[in-house]
Amino acid sequence: MKTHTVSAHLVENAVLRLSSLAPLDQAAVAAIHAAARSPRRTPAHREVMAEGAAVIEPSIVLAGWAARVRNFADGRRQILSLVLPGDLIGICNQREPLAATTIVALTEVILCRAPAAADHPALGEAYAASGALENAYLFRQIARIGRFNAYERLIDWLLETRERLLMVGLATENSAPMPLTQECLADALGLTSVHVNRTLQMVRREGLLDLRGGTAKFHDAQRLAELVDYRPARISAALPVGGTGLKSANTKAG
């Protein structure tokens, strides 16, 4: 298996996400494909981008998992958000921007340049929608960490990640790749790895889901969603995101 070229199907994940955010014309899709012919790779554990550095060129994630992180002087670490295939980084309409956060590769990550929005209006819309969605996930992360207990955090976060993977065609209704160590999970959830481990076992015992070997199996996504009152993220009246995933859990708990 040659690792020097990006196989075409990788690009499809990104195209799938972006075109579900805004209808893309042929030219826009072609531009993405063209950009993907010059991929850049970042090995696992290495930084894709450093906080406070001049921002790198706008990029599309073609493959791999990364995370925006904040590192503290005493070694504590908080994952601010996940960066998944189809996501954009370094998009902003400012002059002389600085990277707001460090982004670290959790697995090997493949990116390519994001075609300029100026050249493709459709892409501009997709980028804007992507930004809005990213923002919505930040809000969710705050609410999750601020008011949920470990059990709720874990379930809510897994459902959210599943939703995002569904958008790029990388998950199925009840199975999603989840190549994170429990320590990473802990950093994302504001917990310790020990407690993540115990919480994971609890959910496993209940038969609701099973996370191991880099894969999450959702045995009863509907029930999980009800447990934490999970609703798919929505940023536009026109484009319900997550349509592939959960039915709306609007049955009154009564």
Added chain:
Amino acid sequence: MKTHTVSAHLVENAVLRLSSLAPLDQAAVAAIHAAARSPRRTPAHREVMAEGAAVIEPSIVLAGWAARVRNFADGRRQILSLVLPGDLIGICNQREPLAATTIVALTEVILCRAPAAADHPALGEAYAASGALENAYLFRQIARIGRFNAYERLIDWLLETRERLLMVGLATENSAPMPLTQECLADALGLTSVHVNRTLQMVRREGLLDLRGGTAKFHDAQRLAELVDYRPARISAALPVGGTGLKSANTKAG
């Protein structure tokens, strides 16, 4: 005192913030002044904007405190971010956008329409910078709630709020208005009001700061910043935000 017109000095707060984010030409400033002649008021405790509703017109906060909040079915509440004078709400470049969060007035809030960026390029830049800064504060909120204990959260949050108020000329080096109940603070910090109360007393006893009667007194901002390794938010190499406020706390703790 007549409450039916917006006195000119209120507008100045917003102009101060926006022009520190991007240099504003006369026309842009005039446009803001013009917009401010048609203010809208929202009484304390009422919603400025409801999550999931079609987004209201882009607005500038002229006066008052508001907050983006997430309410849970069981009564729990999390404040996602503060909305202060000079802040913008409802700015986004999408079609058919939905409000990502509810915004509730914590005190009476006065807003006005935000002049269209299309008509004033300088405003467009200011809006973009404002958005980037808002984003930076979301990241901080996640890190704060995810990895800080109550003591650190309180100090860090107060320093951040002070920094933001300094930007609009509403705070001085060691005093800032803080018209929030301890319950609101708790909702912002992901704590309970009882614990906020106890933490507040601890900081007070240490003589570091004093929060009461709607005003925060910072007796030793430098020391407080060192305690939580606080650094002013920066979004651009060109525009160091918070220059009015803290010196960089770069002395190695040794």
Added chain:
DNA sequence: CGCGTTCTTGACTGCTTTCAAAGATGGTGG
């Protein structure tokens, strides 16, 4: 002065962390 909201306090519970060590897993080289 009376009332409602906010602040304060105490005792108790409990979720989560900490520390340490044992067990599993996976990849590597002999």
Added chain:
DNA sequence: CCACCATCTTTGAAAGCAGTCAAGAACGCG
């Protein structure tokens, strides 16, 4: 194919930070 090593997962016991419940004090307002 197995030994070996590093990394990751699992477990137990103990301590601590923060939450809960309840009631009294203080404050602001009409």
